[in-house]
Amino acid sequence: MNGEKELAVAEAELVKARQELAEAVSDIASAEQKIEEVIDRDRPFKVKITYNGVTKSLEARYDELVKTLLNKAINVFGPIPQPHTLSLFNAAGDELDDNKTLEASGVKPDDTLLLRPSKVKGGA
Amino acid sequence: MKTAYRVPRCIVDETVAHFRRCGAGRRECQTLWIGPWSRPTLITEVVHPVHQAHAGGFELDDRWLSEFWLRLARDELGIRIQVHTHPGAAFHSATDDAFPIIHTPGFLSLVIPNFALGPIGFENAYLTEIQADGNWRQVPIEGRLVVE
Numbered sequence: 485m486n487g488e489k490e491l492a493v494a495e496a497e498l499v500k501a502r503q504e505l506a507e508a509v510s511d512i513a514s515a516e517q518k519i520e521e522v523i524d525r526d527r528p529f530k531v532k533i534t535y536n537g538v539t540k541s542l543e544a545r546y547d548e549l550v551k552t553l554l555n556k557a558i559n560v561f562g563p564i565p566q567p568h569t570l571s572l573f574n575a576a577g578d579e580l581d582d583n584k585t586l587e588a589s590g591v592k593p594d595d596t597l598l599l600r601p602s603k604v605k606g607g608a
Numbered sequence: 609m610k611t612a613y614r615v616p617r618c619i620v621d622e623t624v625a626h627f628r629r630c631g632a633g634r635r636e637c638q639t640l641w642i643g644p645w646s647r648p649t650l651i652t653e654v655v656h657p658v659h660q661a662h663a664g665g666f667e668l669d670d671r672w673l674s675e676f677w678l679r680l681a682r683d684e685l686g687i688r689i690q691v692h693t694h695p696g697a698a699f700h701s702a703t704d705d706a707f708p709i710i711h712t713p714g715f716l717s718l719v720i721p722n723f724a725l726g727p728i729g730f731e732n733a734y735l736t737e738i739q740a741d742g743n744w745r746q747v748p749i750e751g752r753l754v755v756e
Binding site: 566601 | 636638642645657664665666667668670671673674675677678680681683684685686687692694695696699701703704706707708709710711712713738739740741742
């Protein structure tokens with residue numbers, strides 16, 4: 485009788501231990517994914533910039549400011565003597581805030597960004 | 609060596625037709641002359657942008673501009689010349705100077721007087737070009753726009 489009781493306790497402990505093991509495996513996977521994300525964030529990636537029908541590939545980083553990428557794009561497509569009139573837009577047509585990072589702006593590897601004027605207008 | 613653009617006669621006719629229909633003698637209007645990067649001196653198409661306009665000015669639609677930018681990239685086309693009307697004399701205003709669609713030196717802007725209601729062509733029109741320092745300078749139409 486005593487032996488049966490001990491066996492039941494041991495089986496319960498085994499079930500609990502298996503649950504804890506599964507949780508630990510899940511935690512390890514989650515930690516590994518976070519490490520990968522941190523490594524990826526620091527790794528440079530390529531984005532495509534298009535200006536007047538010409539597309540060029542530029543290196544970018546997640547922690548880089550939009551303004552930094554904008555200046556690189558203007559240099560690549562330059563000379564452009566009034567660069568303050570140009571901004572970067574995503575493919576959906578949203579203007580990127582110069583003072584945000586690429587990560588905060590949602591820019592991802594292989595994205596196409598538009599180098600174009602914020603406004604085009606005329607008037608007599 | 610300054611670029612001379614070859615402009616088919618039908619491009620000029622279509623441009624004036626856009627100005628007269630859209631501007632109706634009451635509003636300014638703009639078109640864009642574009643062509644393939646594989647043949648950079650040839651104008652092959654008139655684009656009539658989505659825009660808002662009044663008697664003394666116009667502004668392109670922001671969403672349209674982004675879609676157009678993507679189309680230029682996809683089809684390997686470039687904007688060669690922006691063309692717009694004025695209610696009276698043709699010249700480049702401070703707004704025209706400050707807000708062109710392309711900012712690269714050598715880019716041309718053509719202004720057509722009197723809401724394009726006069727004779728079809730470049731009579732009393734004004735052509736100006738972005739210089740290396742970013743300023744605009746009037747240039748002769750003859751020799752830069754070859755209508756054929």
